[in-house]
Amino acid sequence: MLRPINAQTQAPLGIFNVDSTWQTAGFEGGYVGYLNDDGYGIQVSLATATIAAQAAGNVIGLVDDSTTGSAYSTLFGSLVQREASASLIGPGTEKGSGKCTIWTQPGLYVTDQITGVTAGTPALLYTTDATGKLNVASNGQAVARYLCTTNSDSKILESLVSPLDTADDLMLIYYYGMAVAIS
Numbered sequence: 001m002l003r004p005i006n007a008q009t010q011a012p013l014g015i016f017n018v019d020s021t022w023q024t025a026g027f028e029g030g031y032v033g034y035l036n037d038d039g040y041g042i043q044v045s046l047a048t049a050t051i052a053a054q055a056a057g058n059v060i061g062l063v064d065d066s067t068t069g070s071a072y073s074t075l076f077g078s079l080v081q082r083e084a085s086a087s088l089i090g091p092g093t094e095k096g097s098g099k100c101t102i103w104t105q106p107g108l109y110v111t112d113q114i115t116g117v118t119a120g121t122p123a124l125l126y127t128t129d130a131t132g133k134l135n136v137a138s139n140g141q142a143v144a145r146y147l148c149t150t151n152s153d154s155k156i157l158e159s160l161v162s163p164l165d166t167a168d169d170l171m172l173i174y175y176y177g178m179a180v181a182i183s
Contacts, residue, residue: 002029002064005108005172012064014101019045022132023098028066030111031132032143033102035059044102048129049140060143061104062111062175063132106177108147112169119149125173134173144175 004010016035018027022045027033034047035058045051047060103109116136117123124142125134134144149171 001066001110001112001170002062002103003110004103004105005110011105012101012103013059013061014064015099016102017041017043018098018100019043020098022046025131027063027100027132028113029062029064030109030113030134031063032060032127032134033063033100033132034061035102044100046132047127049127052127052143053141059104061102061177062109063100063102065100103175104177106175109144109173109175110170111173112171114146114171114173117146117149117171122147142176144173147172147174 004012013035017038019036019038022033025046027046032047032052033044034051035042036045037043044063047058051058052060111134114125114134114136115128123136123146124138125136125144125146126139126142127133128135128137129139134146136146149169
């Protein structure tokens with residue numbers, strides 16, 4: 001799950017095809033992807049540490065969709081019935097279309113897709129080569145910084161996402177975007 005809180009322009013890049021290998025392996029909102037040429041157009045693929053090194057000139061960003069459906073994805077719509085609650089129509093768009101959006105702007109984001117953080121202890125975040133998930137294990141160039149988790153002493157995350165979500169596993173990060181000079 002990925003929610004932009006204060007991205008520079010509040011607009012993702014997209015909608016792009018997803019690399020079929022990454023689509024099959026599965027990804028979540030908040031994983032790190034990059035834009036590359038697949039021979040037919042541009043697609044989003046898993047950003048390994050080498051690719052995420054911005055000095056290489058790659059366009060990297062946070063993926064805003066989910067292939068597993070464990071959190072959310074952009075749904076086709078909902079049906080509101082008389083005297084009943086709304087029901088979702090169809091699967092997430094990435095299942096039907098194989099597409100996703102990608103956020104490349106620096107800014108504050110909320111995600112539940114980080115491993116290795118300690119609540120209340122800021123840490124640099126790196127992409128995980130196997131999945132693209134953010135992790136504190138040093139792996140190439142840092143792409144983001146973990147700031148806090150819900151129910152941390154700062155209480156900042158609750159004020160940013162409330163009333164959207166108050167789950168204990170949502171983490172506030174600052175994504176660096178393409179802010180580092182390309183050499």
